[in-house]
Amino acid sequence: MLCHFIGLLSWLAAVIAAGSYSRDPNVFELTPKTFDKVVHGSNYTTVVEFYAPWCGYCQKLHGSYSKLGKFVHDDSQYAINIAAVNCDDDVNRPLCAEYRIQGFPTVMVFRPPRHDGSSKKTDTRHISEVYQGERSFKAILNFVTSRLKNYVKKFKLDGTILPKWLAETSNEKPRVLLVTKNAQVSPLLKSLAIDYLERVDFGIVPAKQPVEQFTVGDEVVEIEEATLPMLVHYNSKTKSFEKFPGAKLNDKTKIAQWVTKVTGQKPAEGSLSKLGKKLYKIRTGKKAPASDFGDEL
Numbered sequence: 397m398l399c400h401f402i403g404l405l406s407w408l409a410a411v412i413a414a415g416s417y418s419r420d421p422n423v424f425e426l427t428p429k430t431f432d433k434v435v436h437g438s439n440y441t442t443v444v445e446f447y448a449p450w451c452g453y454c455q456k457l458h459g460s461y462s463k464l465g466k467f468v469h470d471d472s473q474y475a476i477n478i479a480a481v482n483c484d485d486d487v488n489r490p491l492c493a494e495y496r497i498q499g500f501p502t503v504m505v506f507r508p509p510r511h512d513g514s515s516k517k518t519d520t521r522h523i524s525e526v527y528q529g530e531r532s533f534k535a536i537l538n539f540v541t542s543r544l545k546n547y548v549k550k551f552k553l554d555g556t557i558l559p560k561w562l563a564e565t566s567n568e569k570p571r572v573l574l575v576t577k578n579a580q581v582s583p584l585l586k587s588l589a590i591d592y593l594e595r596v597d598f599g600i601v602p603a604k605q606p607v608e609q610f611t612v613g614d615e616v617v618e619i620e621e622a623t624l625p626m627l628v629h630y631n632s633k634t635k636s637f638e639k640f641p642g643a644k645l646n647d648k649t650k651i652a653q654w655v656t657k658v659t660g661q662k663p664a665e666g667s668l669s670k671l672g673k674k675l676y677k678i679r680t681g682k683k684a685p686a687s688d689f690g691d692e693l
């Protein structure tokens with residue numbers, strides 16, 4: 397009995413020393429070695445919980461935070477990273493000092509600078525802000541998705557800009573357009589545009605009914621079996637629209653595989669990219685599962 401008890405205590409001590417999220421594959425447990433790579437080295441928005449394992453409010457947040465990690469990394473694959481820093485670990489003291497952590501938990505959100513395409517590598521440090529809202533799954537999720545950069549262009553169905561934009565489609569800068577009832581750009585579409593930043597341009601056009609044709613330059617191009625929502629790529633060689641074949645537009649990996657297939661462009665970030673695989677390893681401690689593109693991405 398006593399033996400069991402001592403065993404349990406040492407197990408608990410080991411778990412605490414290793415950090416509260418070290419066994420959670422959906423939350424990055426960051427150290428000074430990995431912090432900059434994960435937080436500042438990407439175009440993703442990152443939430444970081446600075447915590448101490450013994451703190452009651454941290455333990456209270458743990459369940460919601462794990463759920464957030466699962467939702468963001470696993471279910472939705474948003475362009476968001478969910479991370480934590482154990483400030484009780486001596487190794488991490490400089491990090492917690494750098495970000496002036498005074499109480500636990502402190503939840504911070506790091507926003508990437510806007511990438512305008514022309515600038516060379518200037519300052520890529522992210523802007524940080526302390527999250528002051530309610531510490532629930534939903535409230536934190538709403539806040540962090542509101543901090544995603546939007547690179548999706550919005551068009552009017554009857555405007556003059558869309559035909560030009562579609563006509564400019566080329567192999568260097570292909571264009572993918574979402575036709576949808578919902579005028580808001582979803583976090584998923586924003587995330588795709590971030591993964592393909594500088595490689596594929598994304599647009600959105602709100603429509604009340606399925607759109608059966610688009611003007612491209614000054615030609616009218618029909619779309620077979622138009623639906624709503626509908627994700628299309630204009631193929632300038634065949635002069636036709638290619639449609640994402642899935643019934644639902646909620647699986648980012650599947651959509652990205654299709655985008656890469658029809659545009660020939662690989663994403664710079666996300667699960668199909670080299671960087672995405674590196675981050676997966678840091679987050680889970682395991683090698684990323686092979687994708688349909690093999691390992692050369």
Ligand SMILES: *[C@@H]1O[C@H](CO)[C@@H](O)[C@H](O)[C@H]1NC(C)=O
Pocket residue numbers: 436437438439508511520593594664
């Ligand atoms: C953001 O994406 C652009 C285009 O891929 C890239 O040049 C830039 O380095 C990225 N920024 C960061 C911080 O990784």
